[in-house]
Amino acid sequence: MKVNGDYKNSIGELRVELDEIDYQIIKLLISRFSITKQIGKIKQDLAIEVIDQNREDEIIARIRNVINEEDEDDTCVTNINSITKIYKEIMSESRKQQKNL
Numbered sequence: 001m002k003v004n005g006d007y008k009n010s011i012g013e014l015r016v017e018l019d020e021i022d023y024q025i026i027k028l029l030i031s032r033f034s035i036t037k038q039i040g041k042i043k044q045d046l047a048i049e050v051i052d053q054n055r056e057d058e059i060i061a062r063i064r065n066v067i068n069e070e071d072e073d074d075t076c077v078t079n080i081n082s083i084t085k086i087y088k089e090i091m092s093e094s095r096k097q098q099k100n101l
């Protein structure tokens with residue numbers, strides 16, 4: 001039987017794992033925004049429109065496929081629409097960033 005202290009230790013250990021995951025997510029987001037900024041500069045030089053709806057639709061479809069294929073235990077398949085929303089938000093931010101170069 002687990003006593004309260006054990007549960008507290010488990011929460012503490014799991015939070016350490018979460019902190020590391022958050023760190024990795026932020027590093028990946030920084031890399032992603034660095035690349036979208038480069039794309040934005042090229043678009044500016046070529047006078048190309050910032051938004052590419054087909055590309056965004058492809059990304060969303062790919063993400064949904066990855067979740068359906070990789071999430072074998074259904075850990076987050078029920079959150080698929082929320083994850084899609086988060087991704088749309090990230091792409092919206094990257095468009096804002098490209099418009100403000």
Ligand SMILES: C=C(O[C@@H]1C=C(C(=O)O)C=C[C@H]1O)C(=O)O
Pocket residue numbers: 036039050051052053055056059090091092094095098
């Ligand atoms: C980064 C781009 O610009 C926009 C932002 C996108 C993104 O954040 O992935 C995708 C398409 C574009 O609407 C791009 O054209 O690839």
